[in-house]
Amino acid sequence: MIDKLIARFERIPQWALIAGLGVVAVSAPFIVPSLATQLAFLWLMVVLAQTWDVLGGQMGYNSFGNVIFFGIGCYASAVVQRDSGLPYFDALALGLLVAGAVSLLSALVFGAALLGIRGHYFAIATLGLGIAAGEIAAGWSYVGAGSGMAMPLYPGALGQREIFFYFLMFAIAAACFMTLRALYATRFGLALNAIRDDEDKAEAMGLRTTQIKTMAWAISAFFLGLAGAVAGNMLGFIDPRDVAFSGATFGVWMVLMAILGGKGTLWGPVIGAAIFHLTKELFWTYLLGWQRVALGLLIVVIVLFFPQGIMGWLAARKAGARA
Template identity: 50%
Template structure:
């Protein structure tokens, strides 16, 4: 793909902003890191929901699975017996050196990514039999069941949760470390998806969205494409889960690892808000959502959740095209769209 110098400059500017941001605003590192995770959430959801027409309500499953895999690996890497450790409900304190910490984190994240890909392949073969809303309900069921079942699994601490080894250095260095894990991860996700959508693969999953039977008839091996799409979402979500578990430091099944009605639904809302089925829509939606959330959320004392519900309804009922879709309709020429319409994507989604 050819990027014009201007576009390149824009990308460079984002990169520079991303790199200097935590140094300009050192007190906001945590929230900035969360912004990148949110962008990743929206992007990976959109691969399935927007580009392929498979609206998953259970993508949070990979986030939680990655978090648990990474936590267990980190504890084992530090030389502790995981079952022994969880049996004491975190009463054992884990001491780690820098080498152990970085080693454990790295191996943990890699295994989290691979484990989630594996899960995606296995579950993919099961749930891709479900179409349309059944897929949404089925995936919601998978995520909810995962939270419940992990809660009964004593090896990982059950409902009592599991405490991740704490970064041995200074707190500011810790925040920076997580920031510089989240930021490149989000950039990598974006770049990967941008490349992916520009290939034949992008066309194939769009074809699945528009008419799966026809796509199959055209000789597209739909199950393979669907699985690859889900696995790539799972890959990035798994890593983000591993990082997030470390940012919180304490992993437990229902609220931190598999928060279906918070992060799980935020993913969908952010992608829809920005405009699903586009590359930049989810980024835009996530950014807007995160900023609004961080600036207003804590002052609304309970009404924020009512507002969230209302936002979902209004978004889906009245504004389904999202910010970007709306902008495309308003100024099609700025998007290089001829009037014969780019509407198909949204209608069929």
């Protein structure tokens, strides 16, 4: 039965899947307006998973510090919106541009310093980078230090705020997906996979691996910065350790979602983010007081039983059916 469903699903053209998902996404906040905020955070999760998979899945570089670009985006936009003196929507637009640009430039700087390191050393270095960023923000009075920063109030009518930020986050997730889809179909995507398969051979073939790795991290950071800017506005308050540079939540979740859906695939992070976010919201709704325990057990289940992810499991079933 499952094999038949898989076969039918594979016969659907990818453009039809994307168009269908787009129709559902545009309609969702009007069909269930009370869930607009939760759905907006779903698209945030999709961005987190997709951007981590650029390095962790496509390139084989496990990073535990990608949350630093999310945090930089949060604070960059918040400072612009606070200090620019522009009307709300103008300040938000400028904040988004600055958040994306600063995150991208930060990735270029950090990439030049760290992406010469390989394996576990790179993962540990990025973990330390994320922790250090949180401590720096918590001690910097210009961005509120440990007290955090409050975001400007949305000027629209009651109920419009949730819809506005839903579509803004959906637009970022869609732009991220389509950009990565286009990049993975080019020589750049092949270069990322070559680094994952054997970096030494890739270098021997003439690939400038450090430049390619840095560029990939910068693309990932750009969308993370945009997502951080919007997330900060949705939450209304930025805490340095619990929101902006929260390695224990956003930093871990982006890894788990990509693993759950299937690392190194286009649709895997999207599927993993949707399942993880839905499960997490159910835990918070029906297991109040035990939600963190349940989420911890979910993490163990993902690592133990889905090491190849859902897409890997489907590929294995398909290969078994053909054998």
